[in-house]
Amino acid sequence: MYAVVVTFRIKSGHISAFLPEMMQNAATSLATEPGCHRFDVCTDEERSEEVFLYELYEDRAAFQTHLNSRHFVDFDTRVQPMVAAKEVRTYDQVPT
Known part of the structure; x- marks a missing residue:
């Protein structure tokens, strides 16, 4: 497995517009990408x-x-003006 954690800081007043976009991106990823096993959106x-x-x-x-x-490229374009900062970290699973 390959884990990805992302932290967004959303510009003031934009969270109510950002979250539905993010939830749709997550749902589409899970539904259409066979390699995507989990996509949790947390606040x-x-x-x-x-x-x-x-x-x-x-x-x-x-x-x-x-x-x-x-769908991700379109999502990213739509939300870019709402995002103040974004940090992406990735991790490979340690073999057992």
């Missing part, structure tokens, strides 16, 4: 302008497929 009321993603892919190539997908 915390104490950090109201932060969105945390936890994604699991079959491997690095599956994540690259996600990044190149039409």
Whole structure:
């Protein structure tokens, strides 16, 4: 498995527009990308302008497929003006 964690800081006043876009991106990824196994969208009321993603892919190539997908490229273009900062971290599963 290949884990991806993303932290978004959303510009003030944009969270209500950002979240439906993010939820649709997550749902489409899970429904249409065979290599996408998990896509959680998380928030915390104490950090109201932060969105945390936890994604699991079959491997690095599956994540690259996600990044190149039409739905992700369209999503990224739509939300870019709403995003103040974005941090992406990736992790390979340690073999057992």
